[in-house]
Amino acid sequence: MTARRRLVARRHLHESVVDLIALMNLPQRDDVLLAEAGVTLDRALFTLLVGIERFQPIGVVELADRAGRDHTTVSRQVAKLAELGLVERRPSAADRRVREALITSEGRRVTDALDAARHRLTAPVFERWTDRDLFELDRLLRRYVDDLLTMRAPEDDPDA
Amino acid sequence: MTARRRLVARRHLHESVVDLIALMNLPQRDDVLLAEAGVTLDRALFTLLVGIERFQPIGVVELADRAGRDHTTVSRQVAKLAELGLVERRPSAADRRVREALITSEGRRVTDALDAARHRLTAPVFERWTDRDLFELDRLLRRYVDDLLTMRAPEDDPDA
DNA sequence: CATAACGTGTGCATCATGCACACGATTGAC
DNA sequence: GTCAATCGTGTGCATGATGCACACGTTATG
Numbered sequence: 001m002t003a004r005r006r007l008v009a010r011r012h013l014h015e016s017v018v019d020l021i022a023l024m025n026l027p028q029r030d031d032v033l034l035a036e037a038g039v040t041l042d043r044a045l046f047t048l049l050v051g052i053e054r055f056q057p058i059g060v061v062e063l064a065d066r067a068g069r070d071h072t073t074v075s076r077q078v079a080k081l082a083e084l085g086l087v088e089r090r091p092s093a094a095d096r097r098v099r100e101a102l103i104t105s106e107g108r109r110v111t112d113a114l115d116a117a118r119h120r121l122t123a124p125v126f127e128r129w130t131d132r133d134l135f136e137l138d139r140l141l142r143r144y145v146d147d148l149l150t151m152r153a154p155e156d157d158p159d160a
Numbered sequence: 161m162t163a164r165r166r167l168v169a170r171r172h173l174h175e176s177v178v179d180l181i182a183l184m185n186l187p188q189r190d191d192v193l194l195a196e197a198g199v200t201l202d203r204a205l206f207t208l209l210v211g212i213e214r215f216q217p218i219g220v221v222e223l224a225d226r227a228g229r230d231h232t233t234v235s236r237q238v239a240k241l242a243e244l245g246l247v248e249r250r251p252s253a254a255d256r257r258v259r260e261a262l263i264t265s266e267g268r269r270v271t272d273a274l275d276a277a278r279h280r281l282t283a284p285v286f287e288r289w290t291d292r293d294l295f296e297l298d299r300l301l302r303r304y305v306d307d308l309l310t311m312r313a314p315e316d317d318p319d320a
Numbered sequence: 321c322a323t324a325a326c327g328t329g330t331g332c333a334t335c336a337t338g339c340a341c342a343c344g345a346t347t348g349a350c
Numbered sequence: 351g352t353c354a355a356t357c358g359t360g361t362g363c364a365t366g367a368t369g370c371a372c373a374c375g376t377t378a379t380g
Contacts, residue, residue, distance in 0.1 A: 009298040016301045026228035068186035097327040097376045125307045137300040138169040141176045147285040230338045257345045257358045
């Protein structure tokens with residue numbers, strides 16, 4: 001009966017997700033990555049920096065929603081990133097309430113260094129993966145995440 | 161050239177992972193889950209509760225390593241779980257330094273309720289998935305996580 | 321217009337976090 | 351067998367992050 005197998009697969013899948021979350025949330029993992037990239041940056045800040053790089057230009061409130069933190073907390077952290085010269089603030093042309101955050105060229109250098117470091121660190125993992133398995137994991141995980149996002153906000157999700 | 165496609169897939173895969181982490185770390189997601197399960201519990205605590213349920217019996221230091229937090233922090237949080245009657249502490253028979261943490265029947269009821277709630281909430285996502293895609297995602301994500309864990313600690317990983 | 325809703329940021333109080341440290345138990349070196 | 355080093359555990363303490371209440375200017379709504 002495949003319904004039973006599907007239940008087992010879903011439980012098993014969730015276990016893997018929990019393991020993945022735990023693994024990625026380990027502080028020492030970020031430390032290794034930052035060291036490999038030659039970057040000195042607080043962990044909370046570098047998560048935000050990546051978020052800004054991905055969704056720029058972006059306001060504080062939207063960034064806070066994506067990060068799941070209070071907007072006042074994010075406001076202060078973005079201010080720190082601006083002080084460090086990694087992020088630039090500027091008023092939005094469309095909505096003058098908004099002070100958009102954007103990556104500076106210095107900030108871009110940091111995120112590029114992080115990407116390159118991660119690529120080097122994870123290269124050994126994929127050496128033994130076939131093309132097919134890699135492409136399939138890419139496709140299926142993307143679909144999984146998109147489905148979860150869609151379920152969360154079927155109509156008002158800007159990523160949809 | 162497939163080497164190029166592999167690079168693209170790896171970048172793309174990492175994006176999906178980042179999205180997944182962000183999604184799972186949203187505080188409101190835990191709130192929804194806790195509400196659906198009818199459970200009142202702090203988020204930090206319920207993460208630990210799941211960890212204890214999975215690896216019990218487990219000491220504070222090992223649990224702290226898995227959670228990536230300081231052992232003193234975990235010690236206090238486990239004490240709270242014990243106060244709530246969700247976790248039991250007992251001296252280890254093998255090593256009298258260790259005070260093992262175990263799930264109580266009450267704690268088990270909570271984790272079961274959380275599992276059931278998550279199952280209900282995510283059921284719509286999988287309705288449109290074929291058996292093959294579901295099983296493949298299960299298999300490949302498990303392998304991905306295992307490979308990352310092995311890379312991290314090739315010889316001394318207890319999960320290996 | 322007038323009123324509500326929104327984006328942003330500051331003051332403030334609280335709580336989690338991690339370090340220094342201590343204590344009992346275990347291991348290992350000799 | 352003895353003693354020092356290591357380990358698991360937990361407490362005191364100080365720092366820092368976090369979120370709430372609030373305020374100000376801007377935009378949307380009627």
